[in-house]
Amino acid sequence: xxxxxxxxxxxxxxxxxxxxxxxxxxxxxxxxxxxxxxxxxxxxxxxxxxxxxxxxxxxxxxxxxxxxxxxxxxxxxxxxxxxxxxxxxxxxxxxxxxxxxxxxxxxxxxxxxxxxxxxxxxxxxxxxxxxxxxxxxxxxxxxxxxxxxxxxxxxxxxxxxxxxxxxxxxxxxxxxxxxxxxxxxxxxxxxxxxxxxxxxxxxxxxxxxxxxxxxxxxxxxxxxxxxxxxxxxxxxxxxxxxxxxxxxxxxxxxxxxxxxxxxxxxxxxxxxxxxxxxxxxxxxxxxxxxxxxxxxxxxxxxxxxxxxxxxxxxxxxxxxxxxxxxxxxxxxxxxxxxxxxxxxxxxxxxxxxxxxxxxxxxxxxxxxxxxxxxxxxxxxxxxxxxxxxxxxxxxxxxxxxxxxxxxxxxxxxxxxxxxxxxxxxxx
Ligand SMILES: [Zn+2]
Numbered sequence: 001x002x003x004x005x006x007x008x009x010x011x012x013x014x015x016x017x018x019x020x021x022x023x024x025x026x027x028x029x030x031x032x033x034x035x036x037x038x039x040x041x042x043x044x045x046x047x048x049x050x051x052x053x054x055x056x057x058x059x060x061x062x063x064x065x066x067x068x069x070x071x072x073x074x075x076x077x078x079x080x081x082x083x084x085x086x087x088x089x090x091x092x093x094x095x096x097x098x099x100x101x102x103x104x105x106x107x108x109x110x111x112x113x114x115x116x117x118x119x120x121x122x123x124x125x126x127x128x129x130x131x132x133x134x135x136x137x138x139x140x141x142x143x144x145x146x147x148x149x150x151x152x153x154x155x156x157x158x159x160x161x162x163x164x165x166x167x168x169x170x171x172x173x174x175x176x177x178x179x180x181x182x183x184x185x186x187x188x189x190x191x192x193x194x195x196x197x198x199x200x201x202x203x204x205x206x207x208x209x210x211x212x213x214x215x216x217x218x219x220x221x222x223x224x225x226x227x228x229x230x231x232x233x234x235x236x237x238x239x240x241x242x243x244x245x246x247x248x249x250x251x252x253x254x255x256x257x258x259x260x261x262x263x264x265x266x267x268x269x270x271x272x273x274x275x276x277x278x279x280x281x282x283x284x285x286x287x288x289x290x291x292x293x294x295x296x297x298x299x300x301x302x303x304x305x306x307x308x309x310x311x312x313x314x315x316x317x318x319x320x321x322x323x324x325x326x327x328x329x330x331x332x333x334x335x336x337x338x339x340x341x342x343x344x345x346x347x348x349x350x351x352x353x354x355x356x357x358x359x360x361x362x363x364x365x366x367x368x369x370x371x372x373x374x375x376x377x378x379x380x381x382x383x384x385x386x387x388x389x390x391x392x393x394x395x396x397x398x399x400x401x402x403x404x405x406x407x408x409x410x411x412x413x414x415x416x417x418x419x420x421x422x423x424x425x426x427x
Contacts, residue, residue: 003041003042003043004026004027004028004033004041004042004043005026005027005041005042005043005044005045005415005418005420006024006025006026006027006039006040006041006043006044006045007024007025007026007027007044007045007047007052007377007379007413008024008039008044008045008046008047008048009022009024009046009047009048010022010023010024010025010047010048010050010051010052010379011050011051011052012025012035012052012053012369013051013052013053013347013348013351014053014054014368014369014370015054015348015351015352015355015356015357016054016356016367016368016370017368017369017370019035020347020348022037023035023036023037023052024036024037024038024039025039025052025369025377026039026040026041027041027375027377027415027418028041028418029375029418030374030375030417030418030419031372031373031374031375031418032369032370032371032372032373032374032375032377033371034371035369035370035371045379045412045413047379047412047413049381049383050379050380050381050382050412051347051351051379051380051381051382052369052377052378052379053351053355053369053377053378053380054351054355054356054366054367054368054369054376054377054378055085055086055087055088055118055355055366055367055369055376055377055378055414055415055416056084056085056086056087056088056331056332056354056355056378057086057087057088057089057354057355057358057359057364057366057367058081058086058088058089058090058302058303058304058306058328058331058354058358059089059090059147059148059177059255059301059303059358059359059361059362059364060090060092060152060177060231060232060255060257060303060304060305060306061077061081061089061090061091061092061303061304061305061306061328062077062091062092062094062305062306062307062308062324063077063078063089063091063120064077064095064308065091065095065108065111066095066096066097067095067096067097068095068096070310070396071308071309071310071313071396071397072308072395072396072397073115073396074091074111074112074115074116074120075115075116076394076395076396077089077091077120077306077308077328077395078112078115078116078117078118078120079117079394079395079422080306080326080328080329080393080394080395081118081328082117082118082394082414082416082421082422083328083329083393083394083411083414083422084328084329084330084331084332084411085332085378085380085411085414085422086118086328086378086414087118087119087366087376087377087378087414087415087416087421088118088119088120088121088359088364088366088367088376089118089119089120089121089328090121090122090123090147090148090362090364091108091120091121091122091123092123092150092152092153093122093123093124093125093130093150093151093152094130094151094152094153094154097129098125098129098130099122099123099124099125100124100125100127100128100129100130100136101124101136101137101140101141102137102140102141102143102144103144104124105122105124105141105144105145105146106144106145108120108122109122109144109145117416117419117421118414118416118421119366119376119416121145121147121364122145122146122147123146123147123148123149123150123152123177124136124138124141124144124146124148124149124150125149125150125151126138126149126150126151126156126165126169126176127151127156127161127165130151130153130154132151132154132155132156132157132158132161133158133161135161135164135165135168136149138168138169138171138172138174139172141172141174142172142173142174146174147362147364148174148175148176148177148229148362149165149169149174149175149176149177150176150177150178150179150231151179152177152179152231153179154179154181154183155178155179155180155181155182155183155213155217157183159216159220162216162217162220163220163223163224166220166221166224166226166228167224167225167226169226170224170225170226170227173363175227175228175229175361175362175363176221176226176228176229177229177231178213178214178217178228178229178230178231179231179232180210180213180214180217180230180231180233180238181209181210181213181278181279182208182209182210182212182213182216183209185205185206185208185209185212186205186209187203188203188319189203189204189205189206189209189280190202190203190204190205190276190280190318190319191204191205191265191268191276191280191281191318192204192205192207192265192280192281192282192283193205193206193207194265194283196265196266196268196269197265200268200269200318202268202318202319203319205278205279205280207234207235207236207237207238207282207286208237209279210233210234210235210237210238210279211235211237211238211241214230214233214238214241214242215241217230218230218241218242218245218250218252221250221251221252222250226251227251227252227253228251228252228253229252229253229254229255229361229362230242230252230253230254230255231254231255231303231305232255232256232257232260232279232303232305233254233255233256233260233290233293233299234256234260234279234280234281234282234286234290235279235282235286235289236282236285236286236288236289236290238254239254239289239290239292239293239298239299240289240298242254242293242298242299243293243296243298246297246298253300253301253361254298254299254300254301255299255300255301255302255303255358256290256293256294256299256302256303257302257303257304257305257327258302258304258327258330258331258334258335258338259277259281259325259327259401260281260282260286260287260290261287261290261291261294261334261338261339261344262287262334262338262402263275263281263287263401264281264282264283264284264286264287265280265281265282265283267281267401268281268318271401271403272318273314273315273316273318273321273399274314274325274399274400274401274403275325275401276318276321276322276323276324276325277305277307277323277324277325278323278324291339291344294339294344294345294349294353295344295345295349299353300353300357300358300361301353301354301357301358301361302331302335302353302354302358303358304326304327304328304331305324305325305327306326306327306328306395307323307324307325307326307327307399308324308326308395308396308397308399309321309322309324309397309399310396310397311398311399314399324399325399325400325401326390326393326395326397326398326399326400327400328395329393329394329395330388330400330402330407331354332354332378332380332409332411333386333388333407333408333409333410334402334407335350335353335354335409336350336380336382336407336408336409337407337408337409340382341408347382355367355368356368374417374418375415375416375417375418376415376416376417377413377414377415378411378413378414378415379411379412379413379414380409380410380411380412381409381410381412382408382409383408384408384409384410385406385407385408385410386406386407386410387404387405387406387407388400388402388403388404388405388407389403389404390403410424411424412424
């Protein structure tokens, strides 16, 4: 008989139940057996001074399996996730080969069951080979357990194909995740177009690339009568387009990533290729709009776009380096430090942005902490301080622009299906 665990004296924040008060949580086996006061169990996790919340959910990560195991694997990526407080993640299908058929979705799910300490839900490609031409068999993908469809890394250039993808995805009950990018404006761009790019002599990526693509995707979703999710919004214009669509009552959701509220394109000079991602870091007016959007609901959720690369791949000239940074082990602390402590949002809103909101958008069975439900639980100390040191990360990768930053918010324990998958060292 498995021992029960009681998480005592923490402040339970459960957005779906509207709870934010001191309550104990009792875990028996894989489930939450009780929420209340003065609960007892065989073993105890002291959560004094800590927030206790549903296991965090990240709907946009790259675990690089199959094909790029030197960057990350399901095993290392999921350990990084557990360390960051995540118990559910959605992996992107831009692997080699791309995950674009039911068999590959099933294979990915088998690998995840064997190798992952948390729940890993694969998103599958929306078009065959992510080539943007021929739709995948979405009914098969859904039956095999795909969490969503996306060609992430690419937009779908043909509006005709994108319209059909949206119609079909909606019909089978899958959400299409849009990597919003007008590729014809890319022209070898490496960082945000503007003053800093000119100064550094680097080709720019204009904000219009994202804004045009978000606008087009939303118009096509409206035409298709489909819901749509916009990935990694980085621009003030993008936030504004999504906000207006919501005001018109359209079923549009979007995410942003921690780097877009933390850094501007000033960081490129300081951190080099570790500050290169797509979409790129933008200007201060964009950072302000991202913060505003997180506060007022124009932005629905936080996702890391965790994009591991090897040291050698990133140790090249800025223009030649691959896009992407890792984010799973810093996301929560960047939210606590840069959003909650800065007075942008409440702790309750931060928890919602990282649990119920992302899970609800895709219909994942995650992001809730309730009696009888799975014991996916995160315990973090919002006051504890630490210095980001990528060499301590569980991820295989080190491409992180936050090295050396002092942050508040330490994950003390992560439980997935009642199992302790991460426990911080004491002291
Ligand atoms: Zn993307």
